[in-house]
Each structure stands twice: as C-alpha cells, then as structure tokens.
Amino acid sequence: MTYEYGGGAFLIAWIIGLIVMGIPWMMMEFGMGRYFQRGAPGVFEGIGKKWEWLGWWPVFMAFLIVTYYTVIIAWALRYTVSSATLAWGAGEAGAAGAAPYFFGDILNLSSGPGVLGGLQWPIVGALALVWVALFFIMFKGARVIGKVAVWTVTIPWALLVILMIRGLTLPGAIDGLNYYLTPDMAVLGNIDVWFGAFSQIAFTLSLGMAGMFAYGSFIAKKADVTNNAFITSFSNCATSFFAGFAVFSTVGFIMHALSIPVGEVSGAGLGLAFVSYPVAISMMPALAALTGVIFFLCLFFLGIDSAFFLTYGGVISPLMDKFGWSRVKVTAAICVIAFLIGLIFTTGGGLYWLDIVDRTASFYGLLITGALACIVVGWVYGAKKLREHLNETSDFKIGAWFDWLLKVVVPAGLLFVVIYGGFMKDIAAPYEGYPLWAASMIWVILAVTLGLSFVLQAIKTKTPKEVSGK
Amino acid sequence: MTTGAIVATVVMSLVFIGGLWFCFSRMGKGGEWKD
Numbered sequence: 001m002t003y004e005y006g007g008g009a010f011l012i013a014w015i016i017g018l019i020v021m022g023i024p025w026m027m028m029e030f031g032m033g034r035y036f037q038r039g040a041p042g043v044f045e046g047i048g049k050k051w052e053w054l055g056w057w058p059v060f061m062a063f064l065i066v067t068y069y070t071v072i073i074a075w076a077l078r079y080t081v082s083s084a085t086l087a088w089g090a091g092e093a094g095a096a097g098a099a100p101y102f103f104g105d106i107l108n109l110s111s112g113p114g115v116l117g118g119l120q121w122p123i124v125g126a127l128a129l130v131w132v133a134l135f136f137i138m139f140k141g142a143r144v145i146g147k148v149a150v151w152t153v154t155i156p157w158a159l160l161v162i163l164m165i166r167g168l169t170l171p172g173a174i175d176g177l178n179y180y181l182t183p184d185m186a187v188l189g190n191i192d193v194w195f196g197a198f199s200q201i202a203f204t205l206s207l208g209m210a211g212m213f214a215y216g217s218f219i220a221k222k223a224d225v226t227n228n229a230f231i232t233s234f235s236n237c238a239t240s241f242f243a244g245f246a247v248f249s250t251v252g253f254i255m256h257a258l259s260i261p262v263g264e265v266s267g268a269g270l271g272l273a274f275v276s277y278p279v280a281i282s283m284m285p286a287l288a289a290l291t292g293v294i295f296f297l298c299l300f301f302l303g304i305d306s307a308f309f310l311t312y313g314g315v316i317s318p319l320m321d322k323f324g325w326s327r328v329k330v331t332a333a334i335c336v337i338a339f340l341i342g343l344i345f346t347t348g349g350g351l352y353w354l355d356i357v358d359r360t361a362s363f364y365g366l367l368i369t370g371a372l373a374c375i376v377v378g379w380v381y382g383a384k385k386l387r388e389h390l391n392e393t394s395d396f397k398i399g400a401w402f403d404w405l406l407k408v409v410v411p412a413g414l415l416f417v418v419i420y421g422g423f424m425k426d427i428a429a430p431y432e433g434y435p436l437w438a439a440s441m442i443w444v445i446l447a448v449t450l451g452l453s454f455v456l457q458a459i460k461t462k463t464p465k466e467v468s469g470k
Numbered sequence: 471m472t473t474g475a476i477v478a479t480v481v482m483s484l485v486f487i488g489g490l491w492f493c494f495s496r497m498g499k500g501g502e503w504k505d
Contacts, residue, residue, distance in 0.1 A: 008478050015485065174471055181475035224496065231493045238486035395496045 005196040008183035011241075013197035018237055021413045022201040024405040025370065026229040027398075028377055029207060031390045033216025034225050039318035040210040042217075044373075045461060047381045054372055055318070056453035058210040061365030062314025064445070065209065066307055067338045068354045070134070071345040073303035074126035075274060076296045078106060083292025086282055094282020095258060102274045103351075110348035113356065113438040117348025124346050130304070131339045137308045138316065139331045142218045145312055152305040159298035160243055166291050167249030170284065176252020179262050180244055191420070199417045203362060205236055206306065208370030208414075211313030226394040247272065250280045257283040273299060311338070324462035352434065359431055360442045364422060365449070371414040378407035 005013075033039065036046040041055030088094055088101035103109045110117045137148050167173055187193050202208065219228055254265050254276060265276055281292040311334060319330050345354045377386060383403035391397045425431075430439035471479075 008474065011478060011482060015482070178472050178475050181478040182472045183474055183478055227493050227496055231490065231497075234486055234489045234493065238490065241482055241486060 005187070005190075005193045007179045007187075008181045009185060009187040010193055010197060011181070012183060013188060013193050014200060014237075017194075017197045017201040017413070018233060020405060021198060021410050022205050022207070022237075023229060023233045024402060025202075025207050025374065025410050026205055026212065026233050027226055027390060027402070028374060028386065028406055028410075029212035030216035030219065030225045030229050030232075031386050032377060032381075033213035034219050034221070034223075035386070035389050037217045038321050039214035039217065039313065040373075041318045041456070042321045042461075043213050044376065045457075047376060049457070051376055051380070052457040053450070053453040054369065054376060055210065055213070056456045057450055058208055058365065058369040058373075059315055059318050060449035060452065061361040061369065062209040062211060062310050063334075063338065064357055064361040064365070064449075066311045066315070067341045068345045068357055069303065069310070070130045070307055070338065071123065071127055071342050071350070071354065072270070073130050073300060073307060074123050074346075075106065076299040076303060077126040077129065078122055079274065079278075080293055080296040080300060083278075083281065083296055084289055086289055086292065088278055088282065090282050090288065092283075095279045098278040098282065099275050101278070106274075107351055108348045109351055113349050113352035113434055115349050116344070119343060120346050120348070120350075124343065127339060127342055127346060130307070131335045133304065134308050134311060135331055135335045137304075138312045138335075139328050141327055142312070142317075145308060146218075148308070149305060152301050152308075156298045156301040156305070157239070159294050159301070160239075160246055162294055163246040163291070163298065164242070164249070166287065166294075167246045167253070170249060170253035170256075170280075172252040172254075172256025173249035174252060175255055176248040176250065176262075177245065179251070180248035195417055195421050198413050199363075199367075199421060201237075202367060202370065202414060202417065204240060205233060206310065208366035208373070209310055209314050209362075210318060211310050214313035214317040215309075217317075222393055224394050224396075226390050226396055226398060250277065254280050254283070311335075322456070322459070322461055352438070355432060356434065356438060356441055357445070359426075360445045364418060364442065364446055367414045367418040367422070368446075371411040371418070374406055374411045374414070378403070378411075383407050 032043045036043045038046065039055070040058055041052050044055035045052040082088070082101075086094060087105075089097035106120070106123070108117060108120055137145060206212065216225065219225060251262065251265050254260070255262055257280075277295055278292070281288050281295070284291060312331075315334055316327070316330050319325060319334075320327060344350060345357075377383070383406045384400075386406070387398055387400075387402050390402075426439070426442065430436050431442060432439070
C-alpha cells in the first residue's frame with residue numbers, strides 16, 4: 001500500500017486511520033465479545049434477535065477468506081522448498097525467470113476465469129499439509145491457540161530481523177528506504193491516499209471478519225479490554241512498519257540491480273512476494289538461497305498465524321456457540337470443507353477466482369459488515385453503554401469522543417472506502433476487466449451469504465447465553 | 471537517507487515504541503484465553 005500510494009506521506013494517513021478508525025473499531029469488537037461472552041452472531045443476537053444475521057454475514061466472509069488464504073500459504077510453503085535450489089534461476093536468468101516460474105510452473109495460469117484447467121498437484125499437497133497443521137493447532141481450543149501464537153508470532157519477527165539486516169546490507173537499499181519514508185505532504189491532498197490508508201487499516205487489523213468478537217469473549221472477565229485493543233492494534237501496525245524496512249530495502253536493491261525506476265518494480269501484494277522478491281533473491285551477491293528460504297518461511301508462519309486466528313475465532317467458535325457441537329467435530333468439518341472449496345484456487349484459473357473472492361470477502365464483505373456493525377452497536381445497543389463496560393476494567397478511562405468515533409467516524413470511513421474504491425469502480429465496469437458473468441459473482445456471493453445469514457438467524461440457538469457484563 | 475526519511479523513522483518509532491511501552495506498563499490483569 002505504501003508503495004502504491006506514493007511512499008512516506010501514506011504513513012501519515014495510515015497512522016491517522018489507525019487512531020480514528022482502527023483502534024475504536026477494535027475496542028468495539030473486543031468489548032462486545034467480552035460483554036456477551038460470544039462470537040459475532042451471539043453478540044448481535046444479544047443486542048436483538050433481529051440483528052443476529054449481522055453476526056453471521058462476517059462469519060461467511062471469514063470462511064471464504066480462509067479458503068483462499070490457505071492456498072497462498074501453500075504457495076509460500078512450495079516456494080520455501082523452491083528457494084533452496086533457486087528453481088526459477090540465478091543471476092539475470094533468475095530475474096527474467098521469476099514471473100514465468102510463478103505464473104507458469106507454479107500456477108499454470110489459464111487464459112481466464114472460465115478456463116479452470118487441472119489441479120496443480122504440488123499446491124494441492126501443500127494445501128493439505130496446511131489444513132492438517134491448522135487442525136492440530138485448533139482442535140484443542142483457545143488455550144492451545146494462545147500458546148501456539150506465541151511461537152507463530154515470535155518466529156516471523158526473528159526472521160524479519162534477519163531479512164531486514166540482509167536487505168539493509170544490499171546495494172541500493174537506501175534508495176528504497178528513502179522512497180518508503182520520505183513524506184511528500186502534497187500527496188495528502190490526493191483522496192486515493194486516504195482511501196488506501198483507511199482500507200489498509202481495515203484489512204490489517206482483521207476487523208469485520210467476526211474473529212475479534214470471539215477473541216474478545218476469550219479475554220478474562222477482569223482484563224483491561226481497552227488496553228488489549230491498543231496493544232493488538234499497535235503491535236500489528238508496528239510489525240507492518242518494521243516489515244516495510246525489509247521490503248523497501250529489497251525494492252531499492254532491485255532498482256539498483258536492474259537499473260530501473262521504482263515504478264517498474266512490482267511492489268504490491270502477490271506480485272511483490274512471488275515475483276519481485278524472487279527476482280531480488282536471484283540477483284543477490286551472496287546468501288541468495290538462504291534468504292529465499294527465510295523469506296518464504298516467514299510468510300508461511302505469518303500466514304498460518306492469521307489463518308488459525310480467523311478460522312477459529314471467525315468460524316469455529318460461532319458455530320460451537322450456536323449449535324453446541326463439539327469442538328473437534330466442528331474443527332474437522334470446517335478444515336475438510338474449506339480444503340475442498342480451496343481446490344478451485346489450485347487450478348489453472350485459480351488465481352482469477354482468488355482475486356474475485358478476495359474482492360468479495362475481504363473488501364466488500366469486511367467493509368460493509370464492519371460499517372453496519374458499528375452503526376448497530378453505536379446507535380442501537382449504545383456506544384455509551386459499551387464505553388461504560390470498557391471503563392469498568394480499564395485503567396485508561398475513555399471519554400465521550402469514543403461514542404462519536406464509533407457512531408459516525410468509523411462507519412463513515414468504511415463507507416467512504418467501499419463506495420469510493422468499490423461501487424464507483426465495479427458498477428461502472430466489471431472488476432479488473434473480467435467477463436461480466438465472472439465479475440458478477442461478487443454480487444451473487446454477497447447476496448447468497450446474506451440470505452444464508454438470515455437462515456441461520458431463524459434457527460434457534462442451542463447453547464444458553466451468559467453475559468459477563470454488569 | 472534524506473532528512474525527511476530520518477525524521478519519519480524517528481517519529482514513527484516513537485509512536486509505536488511509546489504507545490506499546492505505555493500499554494504494556496499497564497498490563498497485569500488478564501491471563502490465558504479461555505473458550
């Protein structure tokens with residue numbers, strides 16, 4: 001995002017987005033989860049039975065996200081092995097071969113979403129391994145997840161330190177860091193920068209995906225929820241900021257090694273991880289294979305960390321709350337179903353569908369359900385009531401400013417992103433130039449999952465409700 | 471590095487390190503996650 005939106009000035013908009021939108025939203029999800037001692041559906045059922053659907057809709061979004069997110073983790077696992085031998089080539093041959101290797105050898109990318117092609121079996125195998133690992137992490141519940149998370153957070157941090165040191169010692173690194181950090185205040189007048197910053201804050205904190213309500217319910221009854229929300233938000237964003245040094249020093253190295261301007265380096269999303277970084281690895285003067293293994297291992301751990309968080313808090317926990325099913329059975333069922341659905345993303349046309357489902361779930365789904373959740377909690381349940389619950393256990397008492405952030409600023413920020421960056425583009429023309437029938441699946445999936453959310457609302461909740469609040 | 475980049479690094483580091491120090495210094499209540 002920093003790369004796409006002009007470097008250093010983006011960080012200013014990003015920090016403002018974190019403070020006025022991200023942290024209040026995090027406090028809301030943690031606080032409501034703790035008060036009602038339930039995941040998202042239970043929280044909204046607690047506000048009023050007619051609102052329960054608003055808890056299930058993000059559950060569907062979380063489920064969709066993990067079906068393709070685990071495929072990206074499988075790519076990272078595959079690349080961890082490939083990096084050991086620099087399978088895409090070394091030196092200039094590797095720089096030229098990185099893109100064909102990813103789109104050809106790994107994905108066998110087809111001509112469009114209508115041509116699926118066959119399954120890519122090495123990715124299917126890696127995907128199966130990922131889901132087996134996730135099952136063993138999740139089936140014993142939140143207590144074990146908390147202990148595993150200590151390692152899956154610490155290990156990537158250690159690897160990031162190594163990658164940052166490696167990046168900073170490469171020629172041209174300073175040019176990349178100057179681009180990353182030097183603020184150009186004039187860029188702040190561009191509405192796209194604010195769109196980018198607010199959307200990045202929404203995605204990076206894993207809000208609007210049902211999970212944080214469940215994790216709020218896991219927090220001890222006397223724990224300081226406000227402090228937990230601040231720590232989670234700051235830790236996440238500090239990691240992103242820190243990772244930027246590893247990324248941009250490498251971008252600077254690519255600029256230097258290939259004698260190209262920054263705009264010609266594919267510096268965002270999947271292109272950065274699976275094309276640009278392999279280009280940099282193949283051009284490194286020393287420790288190329290080791291750096292590659294460390295980078296993709298780091299991606300793997302970061303991915304696993306997010307995946308079990310999202311699957312357990314966003315999907316498994318709400319289903320257990322609703323139906324009273326055993327944890328092992330729900331976990332096994334979700335892992336198998338998500339693996340089977342994820343197979344579509346391992347086909348030759350999988351990358352197109354991954355992009356479409358990502359647009360559906362982690363853009364529209366996340367932002368719309370997030371905005372609606374803030375409106376319902378702020379105006380129907382009552383922002384003041386939530387604030388009083390938060391302040392009961394908080395050392396740092398929050399004031400009435402929180403009410404207005406939750407009731408007005410956060411939903412307005414989210415709706416701005418979804419209207420400006422979503423509806424205005426995707427209604428004018430099919431998303432990313434895909435065929436209309438394929439791009440229309442965005443609206444079909446949103447409508448079907450909304451309908452299913454109302455179906456689940458109509459089903460009686462099996463387990464008794466227990467409120468932790470006053 | 472440019473002066474702007476150095477200033478941005480220092481300011482952002484202060485925000486995150488200061489923020490986390492403030493929050494962690496107030497930790498104490500809590501404990502393990504429980505379903």
